[in-house]
Amino acid sequence: MPVHTAIRPDDLGFSDEAAMLKQTARKLLARRLPLEQLHKHVAGTIDPTRECVFDRDLWTEVVELGWPAVAVPKACGGFGMPLCAMVGLLEEVGRVALPCPLVATFCATAVLRSCRAPSAHELLKKIVDGTPVSLAITNRHGSWDHEDTDVRVRASAGLLTLEGTAHYVQEAQKAEFFVVKAQAAEGVGLYIVDARAPGVRIVPDAIVDLTRDQGQVDFGGVTVPAHACIAKPGEGAKALAAAWPAMLLAVTADMVGAAEWQLQTTAEYARTRVQFDRPLGFFQAVKHPLVDMMLAIDEARSLLYDAAWAYDHAPEETDVCARMAKASASDMAAYCSGRSVQLHGGIGFTWECAVQLYFKRQKHNEVLFGDGSFQRAVLAEQLLGPIAAVAGAES
Amino acid sequence: MPVHTAIRPDDLGFSDEAAMLKQTARKLLARRLPLEQLHKHVAGTIDPTRECVFDRDLWTEVVELGWPAVAVPKACGGFGMPLCAMVGLLEEVGRVALPCPLVATFCATAVLRSCRAPSAHELLKKIVDGTPVSLAITNRHGSWDHEDTDVRVRASAGLLTLEGTAHYVQEAQKAEFFVVKAQAAEGVGLYIVDARAPGVRIVPDAIVDLTRDQGQVDFGGVTVPAHACIAKPGEGAKALAAAWPAMLLAVTADMVGAAEWQLQTTAEYARTRVQFDRPLGFFQAVKHPLVDMMLAIDEARSLLYDAAWAYDHAPEETDVCARMAKASASDMAAYCSGRSVQLHGGIGFTWECAVQLYFKRQKHNEVLFGDGSFQRAVLAEQLLGPIAAVAGAES
Amino acid sequence: MGVSTLPHAPVGEPLSSCDDTAFRMHCRTWLAGNLPPPPNFGLPVSAIEIASDEQLTYLRNWQRAAYDAGLVGCDYPACYGGGGRTDCQAIANEELRSAGAPYLPNIVGLGMAAPAIYHHGTEAQKRRFIPGILSADEIWCQGFSEPGAGSDLANVQAFAERRDDRWVIHGHKVWTSLAQFADWMILLARTDRGHKYRGLSYFLVPIAAALGRGVEVRPLIKMTGGLGFNEVLFDGLEVGDDALLDQPGRGWSVAMTTLLHERGGGPLVTPGAGVGLAGDASQTRGPGGLPALARSCVRAGRAAADDPVIRDKIVRLLIRERGFLATEHRAGHPVLQEHPQRLQLQHKLLLSELLQDTARVACEIQGMASTLHRSHPGLVAGEWSHKYMNSYGFTIAAGTSEVQRNILGERVLGLAKSK
């Protein structure tokens, strides 16, 4: 199990260009999406069955800034920047809890990049133009096994027909195309499906998070041409596995950014709110949890940058590094979210306070692509080896 | 999995007699074994290979008070008190970190009580007279499986011959008799062996805890008469299983008492030690961990009393209740020990401070008969059912 | 403060007497035949989240029936509408819980107003108010917290101004459960700005009757989107001296009596059902339901109940639950404890944190299903995300967990006050 052998450069690959992208994003987003506006936009109603909120003007601006193109290869019209640039950007996206399908589209980008089919390249070009794309790869149990799916595919007369349902599809109502994992006799493959194709039915989930949407996508005999297949049956799992670390890190970056907001906002409250004639932060029961939030965030952030560098430069370390980062970030997010509400006291428990928006976004991020203990079980396989076969006899 | 259905009486079976035993023990021990004397007695040298310390005068007093007889049935000359009386007493024993083989002898008593052989009764009578007895039931891996042993027994010409080694034998240098678990073709049985019998060799362990001794006991072809067998091959595990909850609770009681000492001593330090012109306890970084110690102790203590009642009155609940108590107490002891050193600061880290004596006794207690996560794995079998057979495929 | 002014509560008898047993059997028998049928609408997880009139009516009728049967208010004197017994409420509560009875809706009245009035009220106040609390004829709410007075309760700024022989009240109360249904409120207000503690007084003020006439109730929306908490604004409500509980300037002392009972540390046992963990409540809020949940959820290709790490977490919670219940039991018996308030004062902290941790582990077991809102059609695995968020209401309200730890450290361990 030789991991972490590659020596990192001082800047962990974080070039001037990447730093500028991050800084610019931070300034822009702070100006473009102040907290009150975000709250009004996503939390204007408490009705959980409300229409999907999608600020298309905001998305248009995001597209004009070229952010969906950051990770698209130059050959497809994108900027082809390294992953560390993307995670820096997504940290800023998390910091403002951006209610746009950028993370989902980035995850789809990562999968498309790992497929060589021309149609994958075509869709990447569309992403550069601002088309939101999402992955439809999860079964009814929310499994992250690359082989699991409840969608079947069948070939006949040069056409492919998809039947079944993908669950927990991120930004299902915003995506214009789905990358669908489907089962054939030879294994699972990946297929591009237009969200408006006949037979595609999107059933929105009522979800807790207010800053995204999720749904199940029913494929009721959806017919697509042969070139919609971007990973042949039996090759889908491999394509997903190659993209997986980037997907884990996208969500990790969002969590790190959101948690930094939680930390700074709660620290600000502790500096200003007075109880017992003292600012709250005087009390170690407030101060020390805030410090523990900071420690947890910095661990996750360090692992994030470390793993992003590995993705770009040391592929053999990538899976371990990315899972470590996601595991750390998931537990960190749970802790920071809980403390952000608790330390705000009563006000933190209200709909009116923005703390709830981040709490819910983080709760979703925690489980997406597998929570901390899930990642650790996979890591244990790699770091300690598989469990010896003998089962039972625990006492 | 119907557990905890029996309705407890208000006093959890804790009779006036039991309450008086506990109170008397507390007063006596506080007078008889002040802290400085304990420290001088067990920590007079830092040499880990020092001779076994055994204050025989103290043990004689303990015997004269009748404490080893508390759990011995009346038919064997003991008091035959319920388990709750015994755990109350052992709490006080733990509170003063009594360096006497009382817990070990009580564990042996519990096993002897679960055997019907006349020789078991004879040994119980000796216990009433003050003979220290210990269990030699553990293999080289420190396994708590009732079927595991590294001692073999062989019958020939009406005699039994024991061969092999028992490990982690508690109070090995103080015990005059061992109850030995040994393997025959038909399964494991239990055998009484005189510590002075030819072929018995006691090899002391160098251990961390200063208030007890431990050793391995080699049986080099030790011959005993047939009536030394108190549980026939194939019946030893059952006898141990019957006694096991009482053994778990004996150690739990010791831990609860010792932890209460840790709490009160550390709280006293926090009330009196001044830093930054305030008593330490003003600071929530000290106050809140002390409260958490108290919460953990009270949980373990409640589970202890609850399980002791079950042992006496609701046998079908006993194993679950006792394992819950031991699991709670083991984790509690780890937490309280750590905080007792940390919150004392530098002084708590010295040999001179009595905090170290309890830290080490608790560390030993934590693992004895299985630590928290071990107990929880067994409990899960009973509370959630066995793990379904399918192994592997974790990702 | 204030605690020492309480009349001594009778010391519990060390063993159950025959009379206790008879009372227990009475409770059991009555409960066996008189539990209300389940409603054909949903009930919230606790009384403070009652949101509709039909919920309140159903629960009010239930409390009234239990009161008429002698299971509510047993330990209050008969002249105040009580059962005239001693030490029987705890037994009734145990039986109510074992029977899986619904909770009692007048929770603020029973747990806070009644003990405060009983210990500090005039004879007339006791006769006027306690019966209606026990029978749920009059619903009560609590007006303590304010935007600037959360953990620091003594910082209350609501002001009752003396004008002739009347008190004129202005102020802003928050986190007021049940205010939208309440007839009365226990109100902590300032009558003297010169003294932080001695400047506080305690009032019993009408709410329902005064709506629009000096009182306004506005719903506060919780992070879950749910209702239950309110803001109550006082803009010149006038009351007479009969609205004062105890003397002017004694408000802090009365508030301490109130909170002592709310925290389970007072001499009077609060009538209650379903607020512990036994019975149905354990299945829907406590860890008792987690094994079944884990068997129904798939995690990494097998039942979550077969994942040893999940098993360890569930068993940890089951141990804490059992420990909590055993502590409740032990707290009833003086020989089994070392300090009179040590166990009682743990109750709220232990329960609220256990339920929070339970909900968090439940969400972990659910995996992606925990992203779903409780309104999601076909969500069968329970509303655990909702319960998890809601659990912060309990670790914050009625003294945050941080404040509870201060109280325990200061009152039980004698440590220096942290403020």
Next chain:
Amino acid sequence: MGVSTLPHAPVGEPLSSCDDTAFRMHCRTWLAGNLPPPPNFGLPVSAIEIASDEQLTYLRNWQRAAYDAGLVGCDYPACYGGGGRTDCQAIANEELRSAGAPYLPNIVGLGMAAPAIYHHGTEAQKRRFIPGILSADEIWCQGFSEPGAGSDLANVQAFAERRDDRWVIHGHKVWTSLAQFADWMILLARTDRGHKYRGLSYFLVPIAAALGRGVEVRPLIKMTGGLGFNEVLFDGLEVGDDALLDQPGRGWSVAMTTLLHERGGGPLVTPGAGVGLAGDASQTRGPGGLPALARSCVRAGRAAADDPVIRDKIVRLLIRERGFLATEHRAGHPVLQEHPQRLQLQHKLLLSELLQDTARVACEIQGMASTLHRSHPGLVAGEWSHKYMNSYGFTIAAGTSEVQRNILGERVLGLAKSK
């Protein structure tokens, strides 16, 4: 306080320059051929536990060799015996760690005395003391803590009385690592009882040369039974003005510079090897050794490495270790952090708690074998019980974990001071 008086440290260049690379290669090449052979006696886990002359001699020779090769003191000016470089010590440290080099014994001198003297000393003091620190010719110890001044360092009572042109020192210092070997001590003493902070002064005092003449060193026994800490008693030690570092009354400020560097937050990078987690240290103190340990220990009838709950705990620690190392890396690059001291000030807290938790999990893996003392014959699974106890020295000494959290909350998050 004090921090703002430091000269500005040069800002790190954003990217490695060619020169850096050349220096790194020099280090690597030298280390490849010049690591000392392992000693035929045991070495303690860190410099502050050096217990015998042979251990000290071995390590002293090693520090001298590394110094001569330019790997120690690179960032100090050549006139003070340094390498005259900037920002090279961090590179040397990385290479020292990667090579699994032994630690440097003069840890107090390098990490505390040298930076304090460099920032506050006279030209003469710098020339006199810094070269001997870097080369390990003179071993230093630290006299800050006292029985009544632990976390509350400013409460120091050791007193230096002015008599004519001399200072006469009386007092009682505790937790003094290396005092039994030390030539010199950095000493915080009171020169004015009228002011808590401004009454403190900072001295450089002889220890070895003054033994029996105003200085006594007594060993303190740790809870493990091990030595390493000492008490140092001053009974009329006389020193001149040249023993003063900075002005009288500036002691607190100098102490803050000292602690800033000890905590890794100062401008000067402390030369160090083996104090991180890479290489051999990880196998014997960090979580890196746990997988092998778990494979060798049997738990419930199978290898502990096959117990999923143990696996989860080990992986948690491996993640923390990796996170710690990645943070160390990130701390070296300004673009990757948000606040200049945020990462540096975490170092001691993270490392000491990680090592403590590692040792605790290791004991859990060992099961009954964790009851054994490290002197037990044939104990093959490592001295984890010993390390676990010893770990409390690190979470207590040099600012307890509680004090570290205060510092982080106050300096980085700007929260109100807790005292």
